[in-house]
């Protein structure tokens with residue numbers, strides 16, 4: 085389980101985000117970036133955030149701490165912006181939150197040097213989860229207190245949109261040519277050697293256990309949330325062993 089908090093105040097929308105994430109205050113007095121179940125992208129985006137965020141953290145990456153945020157739609161009543169009001173009204177119940185990194189800057193590849201080791205680890209991880217959203221157009225990396233932080237894992241694991249074809253989809257290569265770190269000579273071989281052995285069945289079970297049950301119910305073809313959790317773990321376990329050979333579009337890779 086992720087830690088659970090309850091939203092007490094909607095502060096402001098984060099205008100950059102496509103899914104209209106917002107800044108909220110919760111009953112523990114924390115300030116969180118909140119991603120809504122009622123957003124157009126749907127709850128699978130939130131599942132992907134949990135699986136990839138918690139996996140990345142366990143592999144040693146910096147990822148803002150994740151929580152679930154309970155929302156009473158009544159909070160939307162006082163919102164002047166109709167788009168925000170609609171979002172809050174349609175997102176009652178369990179939503180996703182993450183620690184707000186106050187003062188963080190968006191990663192700028194021209195202003196921040198990344199070592200081949202760190203670039204390799206991030207590219208390898210993105211290949212593992214099939215992240216198509218860490219491009220130079222939309223880096224989804226923050227620089228906070230001098231370090232790189234990974235955010236926004238909503239557009240990953242494309243196979244979870246079509247479970248019957250998941251195995252075939254997960255066997256496909258990863259095109260890193262537009263990855264924001266492609267030009268930092270990412271050492272994916274070293275990253276694979278260090279990280280792949282860590283992606284064990286136990287670790288994946290621990291990670292998928294963090295997904296709230298309510299986001300896993302009613303998936304066609306699955307009887308229980310735990311069946312679906314195992315379906316999330318399988319392609320990642322299979323990919324961890326081989327994905328390094330399937331990264332395309334960076335120097336030194338095929």
Ligand SMILES: Nc1ncnc2c1ncn2[C@@H]1O[C@H](COP(=O)(O)OP(=O)(O)OP(=O)(O)O)[C@@H](O)[C@H]1O
Nearest residue numbers: 098100101102103104117148183184185188235236
């Ligand atoms: N934990 C955080 N701390 C500080 N700022 C954040 C945090 N998470 C997100 N942001 C800011 O909000 C923006 C939008 O967040 P995010 O990329 O997760 O949303 P999104 O709706 O999935 O966006 P998109 O699909 O447009 O990439 C980020 O680019 C960043 O500027």
Ligand SMILES: [Mg+2]
Nearest residue numbers: 101222224236
């Ligand atoms: Mg983003």
